Amino acid sequence: MDKIRxxxxxxxxxxxxxxxxxxxxxxxxxxxxxxxxxxxxEVENHISFxxxxxxxxxxxxxxxxxxxxxxxxxxxNEFISAYGSFLTQAPSLYKLETLVETSLLSITYSDLQKVYxxxxxxxxxxxLVAERLFIIKSNRALSLLNDTAEKRYFNLFTERPNLIxxxxxxxxxxxxxxTPQSLSRIRKQIT
Numbered sequence: 001m002d003k004i005r006x007x008x009x010x011x012x013x014x015x016x017x018x019x020x021x022x023x024x025x026x027x028x029x030x031x032x033x034x035x036x037x038x039x040x041x042e043v044e045n046h047i048s049f050x051x052x053x054x055x056x057x058x059x060x061x062x063x064x065x066x067x068x069x070x071x072x073x074x075x076x077n078e079f080i081s082a083y084g085s086f087l088t089q090a091p092s093l094y095k096l097e098t099l100v101e102t103s104l105l106s107i108t109y110s111d112l113q114k115v116y117x118x119x120x121x122x123x124x125x126x127x128l129v130a131e132r133l134f135i136i137k138s139n140r141a142l143s144l145l146n147d148t149a150e151k152r153y154f155n156l157f158t159e160r161p162n163l164i165x166x167x168x169x170x171x172x173x174x175x176x177x178x179t180p181q182s183l184s185r186i187r188k189q190i191t
Contacts, residue, residue: 001023001026001105003049003051003076003077004023004026004049004051004105005019005023007049007077008125011125011128011129012121012124012125012128013121014121014125015120015121017119018119018120018121018122021115021118021119022107022115022119022122022125025107025108025111025112025114025115026049026105026106026107027105027106027107027108028051028103028104028105028106029048029103029104029105029106030101030102030103030104031053031098031101031102031103031104032098032101033098033099033100033101033102034097034098034099035097035098035102036095036096036097037055037080037095037096037097037098037104038081038082038085038092038095038096039092039095040059040060040091040092040093040094040095041091041092042082042085042091042092043085043089043090043091043092044081044082044083044085044086044092045086045089045108045109046081046086046106046107046108046109047079047080047081047083047086047106047107047109047112047129048079048080048081048104048105048106048107049077049078049079049080049104049105049106050074050075050076050077050078050079050080050102050103050104051076051103051104051105052076052101052102052103053075053076053098053099053100053101053102053103053104054073054074054075054076054098054099054100054102054166054167055073055074055080055096055097055098055099055102056070056072056073056096056097056098056099056167056171057070057071057072057073057074057082057094057095057096058070058071058094058095058097058174059071059093059094059095068174069174070171070172070174070175071094071140071174071175072136072137072140072175073099073160073163073167073175075160075162075163079129079132079133080096080104081096082094082095082096083133086109089109099166099167099168099171100166112126143155144177149176149177149178149182149183149186150186150189150190152176152177153172153176153183153186153187153190154190156172156175156176157190169183169184
């Protein structure tokens with residue numbers, strides 16, 4: 001619980017009463033490596049804070065069901081959810097999978113609504129977290145539209161060096177929109 005409280009304090013102050021109410025709604029969940037947290041077609045009922053671990057967001061490729069497209073990662077001290085499904089309470093269009101052993105602090109949709117209603121700070125925290133998630137997704141979309149694969153890899157390497165060390169190259173290749181062979185060439189050019 002210390003990590004999530006520290007994260008919240010990094011974005012705003014929270015009084016003890018609001019913290020007690022909010023933290024009482026959190027559920028600790030642990031997942032082994034390669035576990036599915038949310039499946040395609042399932043309604044996302046949780047938003048979670050990653051205490052430890054890495055989560056990948058992915059969709060199956062249309063032509064080859066065995067192939068998957070990685071379009072996002074979340075790390076320790078970040079929030080994760082099939083967020084569109086969480087907000088609309090409609091089935092998810094993608095799935096969430098752990099890449100390593102992962103520990104989450106999760107809150108249900110209905111409990112989050114109670115936090116919004118009964119605390120002074122809940123709405124502000126929710127808005128700030130949503131804004132951060134939006135900025136990450138917006139920057140990702142702009143990068144895919146404007147940057148070369150080499151630039152996307154270089155940016156990934158400089159902005160998130162832990163990603164390069166901990167995530168299989170096939171997932172990184174999918175994330176930047178190239179084949180594993182192309183990623184190998186890009187890595188050789190950069191080094």
